[in-house]
Amino acid sequence: MIVEASISIHQKYLFMFKNYLKIAWRNLAKRKGYSIINILGLATGMCACLLIVLYIISELGYDDFHKNGDNIYRIALDRRYPGRVNSYAIIPQSIGKALQAENPAVKECTRFFDFTGNGNFLLRINNKTFEEKHVFAADSNFFKVFSGDMIAGNITDALLQHNSVVLNETTAKKYFGSATAAIGKQFETDGNNGNNNFIITGVCKDWPQNAHFTFNMLISTTGFDFLRQENYTGFSAYTYILLYPGTSPQAAEATFPGVIKKYVSGEIGRTFGQSFEEFQKAGNGYHYFLQPLKQIHLTSSLEAELSPNGSKTTVYVFSLIAALILFLACINFINLSTARSVERAKEVGIRKTFGSEKRSLVFQFLLESVLLSFISMLVAFGMVLFLLPLFNQLTQKQLTLTYFFDVPRLLLLLSFAIVTGIIAGLYPALVLSSYKPILVLKGKFRSNRIGLLLRNGLVIFQFAISVVLIIVTIIINRQMNFMLGTQLGFRKDHVIIIERADLLDRQTKPFKDKLLSIPGVESATVNSSMPGQNGFFGTSFQQFGSRESVTGRGVITDDNYVSLLNLELKEGRFFSKDFGTDSLAVVLNEKAVAALNLKHPVGATLTSPDGAFNAPDGSVYKYTVIGVLKDFHFQSMQQSMAPLFIANVSKFNGASNFISVRVAAADFNKTIASINQVWKQFVPQNPFHYNFLDQAVADQYHSEETAQKVFTVFSCLAIFIACIGLLGLAAFTTQQRTREIGIRKVLGASVSNIIAMLSKDFLQLIIVASIIAFPLAAWAMHIWLQDFAYRAGMNAWIFILPAIAAILIALLTISLQAIKAAIANPVKSLRTE
Numbered sequence: 001m002i003v004e005a006s007i008s009i010h011q012k013y014l015f016m017f018k019n020y021l022k023i024a025w026r027n028l029a030k031r032k033g034y035s036i037i038n039i040l041g042l043a044t045g046m047c048a049c050l051l052i053v054l055y056i057i058s059e060l061g062y063d064d065f066h067k068n069g070d071n072i073y074r075i076a077l078d079r080r081y082p083g084r085v086n087s088y089a090i091i092p093q094s095i096g097k098a099l100q101a102e103n104p105a106v107k108e109c110t111r112f113f114d115f116t117g118n119g120n121f122l123l124r125i126n127n128k129t130f131e132e133k134h135v136f137a138a139d140s141n142f143f144k145v146f147s148g149d150m151i152a153g154n155i156t157d158a159l160l161q162h163n164s165v166v167l168n169e170t171t172a173k174k175y176f177g178s179a180t181a182a183i184g185k186q187f188e189t190d191g192n193n194g195n196n197n198f199i200i201t202g203v204c205k206d207w208p209q210n211a212h213f214t215f216n217m218l219i220s221t222t223g224f225d226f227l228r229q230e231n232y233t234g235f236s237a238y239t240y241i242l243l244y245p246g247t248s249p250q251a252a253e254a255t256f257p258g259v260i261k262k263y264v265s266g267e268i269g270r271t272f273g274q275s276f277e278e279f280q281k282a283g284n285g286y287h288y289f290l291q292p293l294k295q296i297h298l299t300s301s302l303e304a305e306l307s308p309n310g311s312k313t314t315v316y317v318f319s320l321i322a323a324l325i326l327f328l329a330c331i332n333f334i335n336l337s338t339a340r341s342v343e344r345a346k347e348v349g350i351r352k353t354f355g356s357e358k359r360s361l362v363f364q365f366l367l368e369s370v371l372l373s374f375i376s377m378l379v380a381f382g383m384v385l386f387l388l389p390l391f392n393q394l395t396q397k398q399l400t401l402t403y404f405f406d407v408p409r410l411l412l413l414l415s416f417a418i419v420t421g422i423i424a425g426l427y428p429a430l431v432l433s434s435y436k437p438i439l440v441l442k443g444k445f446r447s448n449r450i451g452l453l454l455r456n457g458l459v460i461f462q463f464a465i466s467v468v469l470i471i472v473t474i475i476i477n478r479q480m481n482f483m484l485g486t487q488l489g490f491r492k493d494h495v496i497i498i499e500r501a502d503l504l505d506r507q508t509k510p511f512k513d514k515l516l517s518i519p520g521v522e523s524a525t526v527n528s529s530m531p532g533q534n535g536f537f538g539t540s541f542q543q544f545g546s547r548e549s550v551t552g553r554g555v556i557t558d559d560n561y562v563s564l565l566n567l568e569l570k571e572g573r574f575f576s577k578d579f580g581t582d583s584l585a586v587v588l589n590e591k592a593v594a595a596l597n598l599k600h601p602v603g604a605t606l607t608s609p610d611g612a613f614n615a616p617d618g619s620v621y622k623y624t625v626i627g628v629l630k631d632f633h634f635q636s637m638q639q640s641m642a643p644l645f646i647a648n649v650s651k652f653n654g655a656s657n658f659i660s661v662r663v664a665a666a667d668f669n670k671t672i673a674s675i676n677q678v679w680k681q682f683v684p685q686n687p688f689h690y691n692f693l694d695q696a697v698a699d700q701y702h703s704e705e706t707a708q709k710v711f712t713v714f715s716c717l718a719i720f721i722a723c724i725g726l727l728g729l730a731a732f733t734t735q736q737r738t739r740e741i742g743i744r745k746v747l748g749a750s751v752s753n754i755i756a757m758l759s760k761d762f763l764q765l766i767i768v769a770s771i772i773a774f775p776l777a778a779w780a781m782h783i784w785l786q787d788f789a790y791r792a793g794m795n796a797w798i799f800i801l802p803a804i805a806a807i808l809i810a811l812l813t814i815s816l817q818a819i820k821a822a823i824a825n826p827v828k829s830l831r832t833e
Contacts (some may be wrong), residue, residue, distance in 0.1 A: 038333055039376050041724045045329025046380035048717050051391050052322035054399040055710075057786075059310050060208045062297035066147045068242055073249055073290040075099065075239045076302055079538075081185075082283030084640060086538075089238065089302040093231045095288065096239035098263045100215065105252045108242040110145045112138040113221070114306065121217070123186045123198075125175055132171065135217040142218060143204075144243045151179040153202030162223035166202040169217045179203035189820045209398050212296045213306035213367060214236075221739055232264045233271060234540070238306065241292070247325070249290045256288045272540075274547060282548060290831050301638070304534055308702035313784070318434075321561075324465050326420065328721045331458045333369065333424035333831070336562035369425020370418055377417040394709050396702075397724030457559060459762070460769045461671065462722040463806050468780070469715035470802035475781045475794060476708045477634065482637075482792035484694075489632030490531060491566035495693035496664050496672070497530055501659040501681050508655040511682050515661060523662040525560035526649050530660055530720060531634040532696035532723050537611070541586070541645055543607040544622060550595040552636070552643025556656050562629070563648070564662050572602040572627030575648050579626075583650040586623040590631045592643035601625050613647070623647075636700040637790040660693065723813045730762070730814045759814050766810045770803035 063069055075096055078090045085533065093111060095732055100109040121135035142148075142157040148155055151169055158166050165187075167175075172182035189196050198219065207214045221227055243252060264286060265276040272279060279285075291300055298312040342678045385401060392399055404413060504511050508526055515524045529535025539554035559575040559582075561567070575582045586606060593601045608614065614621050631641050632661050649656050663671045672690075679688040698705065741754055749757075778794065785791045 017037055019230075020244075023338055037724060037727070038372055039379055041332040041721055042373060042376035042420070043379035044717060044721055045326045046376055046420070047383040047387065047773055048325045048714060049322045050384050051387065052318050052381060052714075054388075054401075054403060055391075055395055055397070056315055056319060056322075057403060058210050058399060059298060059315050063210055063213070063294050064458055065208055066293065068145065068147070069293050070183065071245055071247070071295040072430065073241055073243065074147060074293065074296060074299070074300075075241060076291050077235070078289070079235075079551075084642070086639075086642070087302045088235055088304055089300070089306070090235045090304045091237060091288070092232045092234055093227060093237040094232050094263070094329060095239065095260075096237065099259055099288075101255065102259045102262075103252055105243050106241045106246040107244050108141055108144050109239065110139045110141050110242075111237040111239045112136040112142065112218070112219070113237055114770075118354045120687075120689060122189055122500075125185075129687070130175070131687060132216050134213075134215050136215050137221045137224065138218040139221050145240055149205040151203045151814045152183045153200075155202065155204075156488055158202030159218060159223065161219040161220065163198045164201040164222070166204055166218040167199045167200055168204055168206045168214075168216055169255065170206050172200075172203045197349065198798060207814070210297075212293075212300075212309065224662075230267075232267045233607070235304070236342045239291075240503045242313055249292070251416075253290055254289075259423045260286050260288060261292065272547075272549065280731050284551070294571045296777075305652070308699070311703050311707070314707050321469075321718075322713075323720060325714065325718055328421065328462055328465065328718060330424040331462055332721060332724045333372075334458065338698035357453040366422060366425050370421030371394050373417045373421030373424065376420075377413065394713065395706055400557065426526070456765055459726060459765045460772065462726070463766050463769035463810065464776070466715075466719050466722045467770050467802045467806050469711070470586050470779045470805060471777035471799060472709045472774065472781060473708075473715045474798050474802065475777075476704070476711055476786075478792045479785065479788065480701065480704060480708050483704075483788075483790075484698060486574060487633075487790075488531070488628065488697070489567070490634075492531070492694045494665055495530075495691040496661050496675075497533075497664060497693055497696065498659045498661065498675070498679070499681075499689040499691065500657075501526065502655060502657050502684060503686055504659075504761075505655050506653065507682050508659070511678065512659060513681065514678050515659070515675060518671060519668055520664045521561055521661055521675070522664055523564040525558055525564045525660050526654065526656050527555060527557035527658050528649075528662060529555050529634075530658065530693055530696065530702055531565070531632070532693065534700075536634055536642075539608065539610050539645055541592075541596070541606045542624070543598070549609060550592065550643055552592055552595065552645055554645045554647060555634075556649050556652055558645050558649045558654075565632075567632055568630040570628045570630045571626070574629075575629050581624070581730075582626070582648050584621055584623050585626045585648055586627055587627045587629060587639075589644040589646075589647040590628045592645060594627055595643045598625070598705060599630050603709065613651075624655050633790070638700075638788050640789045684737065710754050717810060723809060726810055726813045729760070755815060755819060759811060762810055762814050766807050767803070770806060773802075774799050 015814055076090070077091045079086045093113075096109045096111055101105040116133070116135055120131035120133060122131050122719055124134065138159060140157075143155050148166075150158070152172075154168070172179045175187075176182040176185055180203075182203050185200050187198055187200075189198065241252075243249065250666060268274070268276050268279050274282075297309050298315060301311075302307055376532055381401070388399060388401065404410065433528065478657070501508065501511075512524050512526060513759060515521050528537070536553040536555055539552060540549040540551040542549035555561075557575075558707075559577060562569065562574045574587060575585060581583070584777060588596075588598075588601060596604075596606075598604050602625055604624045606622050606625060608623070611618070613623070627806055629644075629646070633641070634644065635642065661675065675690075676688045744754065777799070779792065
């Protein structure tokens, strides 16, 4: 009997649930316009939330695939100079091994070198020339630290032999058809002291995209001559250590200063002619620290990073935006549900008269809300599927919906839809179920003061968030324009940078002269680096006779560098062919003059402790300062301006890494084709490659540019959702004041009077929202701008303009309902009342 009673109760509740579900579906189907608006608002919020979740998961999951990832650390460096600090992802090649030798907590230490930078690695297979990016020279124990899923070859000795190479799967298939077919194959490349034959000994599965570096090819460093020479001051090696499990990285770091002093002191004495203590006392120093592998992508922003990193701040902000946009969508549901309260109130009154309890009414309304949330989730998935390619293009990622396609995550999405439905529908359900049937059926119910305050508060919240997002978007765009605009101090348009100009060697000058004869080529310069590139090498100079050296950045170039970039000379002159002594001349920027404390810089004599600037036998050359350039931003504006020393390329046989060319805007493509033909005449065996200077400058701000685009898109979404909510509240207010509007029209009120009456209260709410938004946006942007040494600043119009925009958007939204109410027949509305 007990079992039968239990079954009967279950059947009863199942029947009731089915009945409630049918009623919920009929209510949604009956009010199609209301349902579509609600679904559109919720689906938009959910879509934005899902897209941001995919982005955040990708950002937080960097380097998770490494089996030893929790114990892998990169050794990084703060190089302290007098008055400034530069932080590097590369360190001297001998430091890692020294730290391992002196620290028993270090299980493995491995290095790799990026000799091509962003350029191409040339290889010849069967007399055909190809190019590859992401080619590194790696130590033989690389895969003892990092994870490598070998498809072919032996992981333990794949990099053990001289000139052995490991490819990833994609590269192996591209050249040889399959991983197994690649094993044992050979290829050739340029240089390497005549040892330019390489043999493929292993093929590894491609690493996931969300790694702070990936490789197409690893070349073994075994047998590299330069590694036999100890180097504790020249930066070149990316160095990673694997600590024993349970080892404290802080304890390992604590041993670094003593190790550095022990190994670096001798080289400091030889290079700078002073003791390590004197070197430090002058403001110099080396502070080495460990970066956890899994945190590099979101926390590291050092010089010579292997790829543009993300930002933990951006992840936090995007998470907040996702929550806010979803909350805005829930607010819309509340407002739109409240707007329908007059219509639903009679339904509630009748149901209560026939014996319905409050809890059953609450359940009914919540079920409608959850059903609508489920439909919105399905629509949101469709929107994500449609928008994901555009979002991937925006963020430069390869996100897919497959992340959600497993049972735990699908259950999480199901829970997400239920919780969203309950949050959105709880307040309307409680309000609607609390109406007293007698007052409702007599038409005498009114909204209480608490409900009015809540609705007004929700509108203020919506538009405060919208105004904040508009202000943030404007400031980010303003800062980006500032960093990429005329404040750079040089002209970057229509300049191409020809790569691998070092292949020209002694043919550099004839090649350049040939370029200048091409119609459309306005100027050309040979140089070691251009603004936006990482080629501005570290170098030191000092006044002749002084032991106080200044370390800054160096660039090697010819007499056309200033004219091509339109740099401004403050004093003296630049290099000239008319002066045969300019091979031992140097040009400074204003920062270098200040750092060297030169009161009369032009004519001053400098020397350098760097071997590259002195004679082969070690004797010191004297350099004469012939000019001073006004400071220009050759590095990112996130960094303070460094002293810059410009040396003449004639001192280095007239050849360098790049040739930069200013091309006339007219017939641009034709001019590039002509340059390509000249390249083929001089370097027939190597393809012609070039980059744009303005793109190189823009690439410095990859993370900020992504944030700029995403902020703009989601700010528009937030405003759209806020407008839907305002539309709902305007509809509610119009319904509540139907009788008042009818009486006013009978007494002679015009359409404009009615619109002004209905709009006034809302505009007050928008003004309050703007006042709240101003300090919030100012505080958030003040923190964000601290990452930049040079800032565009914040003006009053940046805050006033979004407020005006919000008011105009709100007016347009409210007018849709206000005009409809104002032109309605007053007789009809009064008869209804």
